[in-house]
Amino acid sequence: MATAEAEAPAQEVGAVQAFTVTLIVRRFDPEKDAEPYWEDFDVEMYSTDRVLDALHKIKWDQDGTLSFRRSCAHGICGSDAMRINGRNRLACKTLIKDLDVTKPIYVEAIKGLPLEKDLIVDMEPFFESYRAVQPFLIASDKPEKERIQTIEDRARFDDTTKCILCAACTSSCPVFWTDGQYFGPAAIVNAHRFIFDSRDEAAQVRLDILNDKEGVWRCRTTFNCSEACPRGIEVTKAIAEVKQAILTGRP
């Protein structure tokens, strides 16, 4: 820090401010460790940097064994959801300056899914329940030309088309943490996307799937999912709309 302060006046106007951040990462190597443990790293960051950049700096400059998933690094592939300071976020969308840099930043894997290594979890249970809601258009007519839809009909499910399957919502759900059988918010969001699509013909099938012991009725409306969603989807609202559709018998 001392050198950074000394150099500060020499920097050109508009230069990005740099500061040292402590990251405390929950590490786990299944070949060596019996239990996960916290390890801290100091990294020099700029205010424009994201948590993902900090993880890159650690992996590239300090400890190459650090494992985490990231693909596009621009908030759209949904592979780097992790628990940052106790909240589920995308590492590539979380700016360091938006966190309290005077304190260490805690980074750990998302909860409720089997931990594989460091920040990587087994996403298979998550995708299994995603597949179970049949997340694809089911229409009986032959797709010879586009299926016309009014603006209102399209707007009906617009919010839930934004899902990137990062699992931030599902792994923030306390019901999912303790009961892995629950479909989870993400699967219900993706069912919602087709249930309320006027071109789809299998809404009733999906409503039947979600009208299950482990379906929408397990939702306790804690709003953790809505808060966690990096795409700003109103997840709890979507779940409530599916509940309503089941009660009234139609979307």
Added chain:
Amino acid sequence: MTATIDAPRSPYAQTKRGVNWEKWGWIYMRASGIMLVVLIFGHLFVNLMTGTGISQIDFGFVAGKLADPFWQIWDTLMLWLALIHGANGMRTLVNDYVSRPGTRRLLHGALAASTVVLLVLGTLVIYTFDPCPAGADPSLVASFCEGL
């Protein structure tokens, strides 16, 4: 030109018969919750705010209320709705936090048994309560006992 193509997968094969308890449980929680807001606040208002307030509550006051068919029905509704509401809430908690099937069944059984016992006892008290016990001090029992 129209042509029909088969659905890519057969629809959900598991057609479950009978009552969907999970759905009705969910509806029950909402319906009973709304009714309980009215019942409980009405109960508190009548007991604590009307008349001489909290100081009026004694054996005679409670006995007088339980002798009135209106309050008998009110209290029965409150008892059944609240107790089942609470027990169902406990059931969901057990579902959330107990993963072993044996323990789960045990706790659900205990919950159901205690709920049934409390419902039977409570209902029995509401409808068989004697407001004027024989040989009681007249100053302690309800005013209408004098005529008996």
